[in-house]
Amino acid sequence: MELASVVQIWLAALFTIWIYSIAFRDNPFFKFAEHTFVGAAAGHSLVYGVDNIVRYGWAPLTAGNILYSIVFILGIIMYMRYHKTYFWVSRVPMALIVGIGIGLTLRSTVTSEFIAQIISTASMKVLGLDAWAAFSNLIFIIITLATVYFFIFTFPKAQGGRLSLISTIARYGMMAAFGYSFANTVLSRFNMIFGRIDFLMNTWLVLPYAMLALPVVLILVIYAMIPAEKRPWPKTKK
Amino acid sequence: MTAKPKTIWDKLEDIPREILYGLLLVCIIVPMLFPIGFPVPISAEVKRWYDTIEALPAGSVVMVDFGYSGGGEPELAPFAVATYAQLFRKADIKVVTMSTASEGPLLWEKAMTELNIARFGKEYGKDYIHIGYIAGTETAMAAVGKSISATTTTDYKGTPLSKYSIMQGVDSAEDFALLIEYTTGGDQSEGWVRQWYTSYKTPYLCCVLAMMVPTMLPYQKAGQIVSVVSGAQAGQIEILVKAPGRGVKSADVITVTHLLCIALVVVGNIAYFGKKFSGGKS
Numbered sequence: 476m477e478l479a480s481v482v483q484i485w486l487a488a489l490f491t492i493w494i495y496s497i498a499f500r501d502n503p504f505f506k507f508a509e510h511t512f513v514g515a516a517a518g519h520s521l522v523y524g525v526d527n528i529v530r531y532g533w534a535p536l537t538a539g540n541i542l543y544s545i546v547f548i549l550g551i552i553m554y555m556r557y558h559k560t561y562f563w564v565s566r567v568p569m570a571l572i573v574g575i576g577i578g579l580t581l582r583s584t585v586t587s588e589f590i591a592q593i594i595s596t597a598s599m600k601v602l603g604l605d606a607w608a609a610f611s612n613l614i615f616i617i618i619t620l621a622t623v624y625f626f627i628f629t630f631p632k633a634q635g636g637r638l639s640l641i642s643t644i645a646r647y648g649m650m651a652a653f654g655y656s657f658a659n660t661v662l663s664r665f666n667m668i669f670g671r672i673d674f675l676m677n678t679w680l681v682l683p684y685a686m687l688a689l690p691v692v693l694i695l696v697i698y699a700m701i702p703a704e705k706r707p708w709p710k711t712k713k
Numbered sequence: 714m715t716a717k718p719k720t721i722w723d724k725l726e727d728i729p730r731e732i733l734y735g736l737l738l739v740c741i742i743v744p745m746l747f748p749i750g751f752p753v754p755i756s757a758e759v760k761r762w763y764d765t766i767e768a769l770p771a772g773s774v775v776m777v778d779f780g781y782s783g784g785g786e787p788e789l790a791p792f793a794v795a796t797y798a799q800l801f802r803k804a805d806i807k808v809v810t811m812s813t814a815s816e817g818p819l820l821w822e823k824a825m826t827e828l829n830i831a832r833f834g835k836e837y838g839k840d841y842i843h844i845g846y847i848a849g850t851e852t853a854m855a856a857v858g859k860s861i862s863a864t865t866t867t868d869y870k871g872t873p874l875s876k877y878s879i880m881q882g883v884d885s886a887e888d889f890a891l892l893i894e895y896t897t898g899g900d901q902s903e904g905w906v907r908q909w910y911t912s913y914k915t916p917y918l919c920c921v922l923a924m925m926v927p928t929m930l931p932y933q934k935a936g937q938i939v940s941v942v943s944g945a946q947a948g949q950i951e952i953l954v955k956a957p958g959r960g961v962k963s964a965d966v967i968t969v970t971h972l973l974c975i976a977l978v979v980v981g982n983i984a985y986f987g988k989k990f991s992g993g994k995s
Contacts (some may be wrong), residue, residue, distance in 0.1 A: 498734040523815040529847045530867065579855050583911035587937060588903075595935035652927060659943070660924035663788055665741075665970045666945050669963045670787015671743050 481682060488679035491671045492692055502699035618648035722991065725984035733977070740973045744965035751968045753961060758933075759949040762918055764800065765891065771805040773890035774883050776915075778901065779821040779843075780813040785897035785922055786820055788944035791960040792920050793895045794828050795950040801833035801840070802954075807879050808841040809861075809889075811947040813853055813901045815846050818869040827958075828870075838868075838877035845869035850900050854908035858886035886913040893918045895944075902929055906937050920944060 493508035532550075536543040549568040556565035596619055599612045625645035628634070634642050679685050698706070715842050719727075769775070777797075781789045800806050812818055821843055835841055844865055847853040856864040867873055874880045882888065892915045896902050902921050909915045916939050919929055923943035933941045942950075945967065947960025 485780075497733050504926060520815065523846065523848075527846075530845075530865065531848070534866070537822040556912050574850065579851055580907060583907040587906050587911045587932075591937055592931055595931070656924060656927045659922075659926055661974060662923040662943070662967065662971075665967055666788040666923070666963060667784065668737075668787075669741060669966045669970075670790075670959070672738075672745065673962065676745060677741075 476682075484679055484682060485685075488675055488685070489692065491675060492696060495668075496696045498702070500700040502696060504696050504699050617644065621645040622648055645666070720988070720991070722988035723986045725980055725990065728980075736756060736973060737970060739968050740969045744969045745962070748962075749965045749969070751965050753948040753952055753964045755949045755953060756942075756946060758942050759942045759953065760945050762796075762920075762942055763881050763950060763953045765916065765918060765939050766796065766799050766803070767970075769803065769806060770888055771803075774807045774809060774888055775891045775893060776886075776889045777808060777810040777893045778813055778896065779810055779817040779824075779904065780894060780896035780898065780901040781820065782814050782816050782897050783820065785944070786823070787959075788922055788947075789895045789897070789920060790820065790824050790827070790944075791947035791958055792942065792944045794824050794958060795947060795954045796957055797824070797830075797962065798833075798956045799829050799950075799954045801828075801830070801835050806840075807883070809879065809883060810841065810843045811853075811857060811905075812843070812846040812869075813850050813896070814898070815848075818843060821869075839879055841876055842874075842879050843869040844874065850898075851904040851908060854901075854904050855912075855969055858909050858913060860884055865965070885957065886915050889915055891916050891918065893920070895920045897922055897925075899925060899928060903932070906932050910937050918942075 490508045490511070493504040494512070496502055497505045497509075528550075532543055532546055536547070549571065551569050553565050559565075599616060601609050601613050601616070604612070616678045621641050621644040624633075624641050632638075648657070680689065777793075779793070797808070800808055810821060812821065830841075844861065845868060847857060847865060849856070853864070861880070862874065865874070867879065885908050886892075890908055892905060894902060894905050894917070896919075902919050902925065905917055906918070910917050917937070919932075919938045919941045921929055921941070921943060925943045926941060926943050927942045929938065932938045945963075947958075948962075948964045949960070951957050951960045
């Protein structure tokens with residue numbers, strides 16, 4: 476294995492242990508890993524930002540596509556927000572970005588997120604299906620209607636008395652949906668932990684000296700979890 | 714004033730997080746050291762995902778968006794690797810990959826190393842390519858759908874696309890038979906519906922984090938996405954593709970950790986009701 480890969484694996488392993496140590500207690504190793512991660516992520520984004528300017532702006536401009544100069548001018552105008560008098564000029568490129576974004580999204584939002592969803596729900600069948608599918612569809616329709624009612628008819632008379640039953644159904648429906656989402660979130664998190672521990676066990680620990688390093692790393696992390704004033708060494712100044 | 718001694722119910726309700734995370738760690742490591750071999754049933758969604766790729770005719774071009782960040786790698790990469798294996802086993806299928814996340818190209822390289830692409834005899838630039846990270850998320854999707862050559866002129870390494878034979882005759886969304894998405898972001902997974910399915914009717918397979926599945930299911934129900942799966946289902950596709958990897962290995966761990974979760978929910982409820990019925994505040 477190349478030296479660069481070995482160094483990469485060792486660093487990844489150490490940072491994994493340091494980051495996950497926060498699950499047990501805050502410590503300087505976690506802080507160091509956290510700050511390094513934030514710095515590295517910012518650096519990575521900056522490099523990609525510059526790369527994007529070169530790739531999508533500078534390269535076509537230098538290739539003779541003069542229209543790209545407008546993009547550069549708009550980009551520079553963005554920095555006018557730091558000018559005390561002419562800060563308002565920066566709103567022009569910002570308005571263009573927002574306008575393009577909204578225009579692109581809206582051209583298909585109505586079709587994909589309203590019409591298609593309404594057709595899908597309205598065309599659900601309850602009759603002529605097996606019992607389980609019919610029951611499932613019926614629950615779906617009831618909860619959809621109740622939830623729509625809950626959010627549209629918000630005035631007190633529409634939520635009180637016998638009509639409160641609709642709100643109750645809507646609340647239970649939403650709680651079930653949030654519960655399902657939460658359970659899936661837990662599943663995602665477990666998968667992430669598994670991925671990192673799998674990396675530690677099958678990629679890092681198989682390297683020479685990693686097995687020897689593991690207890691040392693763990694002891695140091697545990698020692699760092701002891702509050703500074705209770706540590707026998709180094710002594711903190713009062 | 715002396716504090717009231719803690720009852721057993723109080724202690725059960727307030728288990729230190731060190732113990733909880735310690736138990737979780739044990740539940741992860743033990744099944745990894747001593748695999749139990751829990752069955753991995755194939756869900757309808759994963760079967761549909763597999764069948765959609767199997768049904769691709771020879772000569773098809775597939776667009777893949779490697780749109781996940783580093784945090785989602787442990788969950789999404791095994792599914793992506795297994796799907797690439799299925800695509801590369803099929804004869805005469807071309808795979809064009811792009812990334813709507815800046816970390817995508819790096820993670821794609823990692824996935825290709827894990828896949829050991831040499832065993833499929835596929836050639837970069839002829840059978841597959843990565844056209845790089847394209848910034849802008851939804852504007853990137855719209856731009857690539859309209860014209861790849863107008864959006865980017867190089868691949869992720871900076872080599873001109875015109876040098877690669879795979880890009881001949883491939884330029885817009887209409888040239889693709891299938892769109893596959895791996896993402897950790899809702900903007901990406903929903904954006905492809907708006908920019909590709911709605912505009913070009915490109916069949917769309919979507920692999921997201923498990924926590925995003927509930928949000929994406931309505932699109933599947935409406936027929937806008939052929940199949941929505943979570944990366945946690947990687948074991949299933951690995952079995953179908955006959956390439957067991959990280960996904961199958963994770964099945965035991967996921968099952969045991971979820972059993973721990975259920976046990977802790979039961980303990981929490983026992984503490985809650987125990988406290989309530991013994992006269993304490995719930």
